[in-house]
Amino acid sequence: MASICQYEATAVGRLSSQTSGRSWHGKSLHVLTLTPFYPSADDDAAGCFVAEPLRFLSDLGVKNSVIAVRPFYRGGGARANSAAHSATWVRYAAVPAMAGLVFSGGGLYLRIRGAVQRLHAAEPFSLIHAHGALPCGHAAARLARDLQIPFVVTVHGRDVFSSRRGGPVGEWCKRISAGVYRSSARVICISEKVQEDLLSGVRCRSSVVHNGVDAEMFCPATSQENDPIVLSVGNLIRTKGHETLLRAVTRLPDYRGWAGAAAARTSSAAARHFSPRRIPGTPVSCLCRASHARLFGICTA
16 A cells, blocks of 8 residues: 655655756756754654655655754754664754744854755755754745745744744744745645644645654554553643543553653553653554544554
8 A cells, every 4th residue: 555655755845846947857856954852863753744754755856855943942963863864953043932943043044054055065955854843944035035936935834933932033933934934945844734824824735744654553453462452643742632542551450551752740550551752663552542632643553
C-alpha cells in the first residue's frame, strides 16, 4: 500500500515546479528543510513527523538538506539521531518566553544566512520548506528572497499565528506570521481545522496535507501478546486528553497504557499502567483518541 508520506512528498515537489516558473524535469529537486521539530539522540520521537517522510522524498528523487534549530536557552546542543535523516543542528540567539518569538525569525536568519548561501552556491536549492511560521517560516521568507527561490510553510498546530496569549506581543507575532503566510508559495496545513484557523486570519494560498502514515509499519498484527495493550497517540500535554484514558486504565488491571515520549505527571495508580515511550513493532489491541482538540485524523487498518 502506498504511504500517505509519498503524497506529501509529491505535493511539496509539485509546489516547487508550479511556483518557481521553471521546469524541473530532468533535474532533481533540492529542498532546504528548516524545522524546530526533529528527532535527536535524546528524544527519537520529537519531530518524527518531519523526519520520517524524508526517506519517501528521497525515493522520489528529492534531496533534502535539513537544518534543525533550537534556541540557545534550551539546554546544550542536540545530538544527531542516527536513525533519522541526517540534519545539522543549529542554536540561535533568542529571548525566552513569548516576547522572544517576535525577534526569533530574524535571529535565526542572521545565524544561518552565511551557511545557507554557501550550500546554495555549491548545490542550488529548488525550494525551502519551513515548519512553523516562527521562527523558521520568518527566516525562510528572508532566505527565499535572498536566493530568489520559493518557500512553503507547514503549520502543525492550532496556534497558527503564535498569538494565543494575546496582548501587544501576540498581535505583533500575528502580524509577522500573517506576512510569512502571504509571501509563501503555499501554506501546508495538517488538517482542515488548522486550515480554517489559518484562513480566518489571513488570505493566502493553502492546502491540506495530513501527516503521513507508513502503511508497512502500521498494519494489522499477525499475532497478539498475552497482555492486551491500549495505544494512545500524542505528546503528553493536557489537550491530548491522556488523563481520561489513564483514569480508565486504572480500572482495567489487565491492560497497559502507552502514549507519547514526554515525561508523564500522573497519579501513582495510573503510572503503574503507563509507559511513556515509543513502541515500534508492538501489536496493540485498542487505539484510543481522547484529544480535546479537533486536529488530527487517526488512520487505522
